[in-house]
């Protein structure tokens with residue numbers, strides 16, 4: 315079972331169970347239509363077509379095929395590549411929300427299958443490819459997904475790396491009433507980790523005063539990208555956090571009732 319957390323699971327019959335032999339990377343497609351149109355086409359056995367994922371213009375993610383199963387998206391390329399369909403028509407670019415959602419899929423898949431986060435235009439390569447690169451053996455869809463989307467791959471990859479890379483050391487200025495323990499707790503790090511990043515306090519951890527600058531070490535923070543329909547409490551529930559806990563992890567969010575597709579939310 316490999317189902318992406320946060321995806322709307324809408325498994326379709328059009329796939330080869332257990333048929334995903336390996337994963338060289340992810341192939342980008344364009345639907346030449348809508349998310350709902352593709353959804354009904356892929357659950358129609360007559361179409362003999364599917365994809366692992368579909369991404370709507372507003373950032374909705376559908377998972378149609380478990381990634382251990384082979385989707386029917388790019389003929390000879392099906393056995394060793396995952397597939398992502400995009401709502402829209404060839405010749406247009408992905409929306410910002412669509413790009414963020416695709417980056418989310420790629421970040422999740424990369425964590426599982428460890429392909430390099432790079433563009434590739436070769437069927438023997440690894441990374442983020444596009445349907446047309448497979449030529450006739452992949453069904454001859456040379457215009458899929460179209461130049462604007464293949465050209466967005468560096469932006470998709472940068473967004474995926476951003477999701478996967480923990481933040482670096484930040485700085486905090488001590489306020490009245492702070493203790494090292496309270497600063498550690500407020501930033502989601504252990505006291506030991508905070509002392510390791512600020513070794514000068516090791517001999518006198520109680521002796522911090524307002525105005526002191528502390529280095530805050532990177533935590534094993536986990537971020538998710540907001541897609542359409544997400545709420546903060548819903549994201550929290552998925553990650554076993556109360557609304558108060560997820561608000562506490564995300565001081566950058568000014569209004570917990572207003573999160574937008576493409577926003578990043580810390581969940582651990």
Ligand SMILES: [Zn+2]
Pocket residue numbers: 342343344387445455458459
């Ligand atoms: Zn295609």
